[in-house]
Amino acid sequence: MADPETRADPTVLLPEAEVRRVVDELAARIAPVVDDQTVAVVLLTGGLWFAADLTRALARAGAHVRFDALWLASYGDETTSRGRIDVHAPLQRSVQGRKVLILDDVFDTGLSLAEAVRIMREAGASEVLTCVFARKPWPLPRAPEPDFVGWEAPNRFLVGYGLDHAGAWRGLADICALD
Ligand SMILES: O=P(O)(O)OC[C@H]1O[C@H](OP(=O)(O)OP(=O)(O)O)[C@H](O)[C@@H]1O
Numbered sequence: 001m002a003d004p005e006t007r008a009d010p011t012v013l014l015p016e017a018e019v020r021r022v023v024d025e026l027a028a029r030i031a032p033v034v035d036d037q038t039v040a041v042v043l044l045t046g047g048l049w050f051a052a053d054l055t056r057a058l059a060r061a062g063a064h065v066r067f068d069a070l071w072l073a074s075y076g077d078e079t080t081s082r083g084r085i086d087v088h089a090p091l092q093r094s095v096q097g098r099k100v101l102i103l104d105d106v107f108d109t110g111l112s113l114a115e116a117v118r119i120m121r122e123a124g125a126s127e128v129l130t131c132v133f134a135r136k137p138w139p140l141p142r143a144p145e146p147d148f149v150g151w152e153a154p155n156r157f158l159v160g161y162g163l164d165h166a167g168a169w170r171g172l173a174d175i176c177a178l179d
Pocket residue numbers: 043044045046047072073074075076081104105106107108109110111112113163164
């Protein structure tokens with residue numbers, strides 16, 4: 001029997017070739033402001049696909065950043081934020097005195113990114129830069145806004161390229177809408 005989470009037919013919003021173009025453009029903008037002492041920090045789980053592509057695009061552009069991961073979760077299996085961020089796993093190495101580049105798939109309420117920035121500052125990062133692949137519209141000011149945004153997404157529930165619904169759809173190469 002078909003799984004209800006994967007039964008729907010997602011609508012393609014940003015095809016794979018456009019995703020690649022956006023990542024390359026971001027890498028060209030970010031490469032001049034990072035170096036081999038910078039720590040790229042992916043927010044797990046959704047940011048993984050984007051972070052893998054961006055760090056490789058940065059390497060092609062001559063910027064060989066370090067890499068670490070912070071496992072945050074706020075949506076669980078829902079389509080709206082619980083408004084509370086759980087830290088499932090901390091960084092592996094110290095970022096004390098280092099520049100950090102936080103990478104995530106989507107900026108929506110902004111709560112996940114704000115919490116990640118707070119954690120990096122508390123860990124002693126000398127500078128915290130933030131980059132998201134997609135930014136969704138929001139009626140109220142969000143702080144902090146990301147330093148780098150790849151794609152301005154519509155106000156729809158996104159899946160693919162790391163974005164999930166209850167753990168499903170992350171592996172889609174295109175970014176799609178489920179609603
Ligand atoms: O701006 P916000 O409203 O905080 O939403 C953005 C966050 O929501 C998703 O993570 P989620 O908590 O669903 O965990 P996931 O990475 O495992 O999908 C996404 O990967 C972002 O990290």
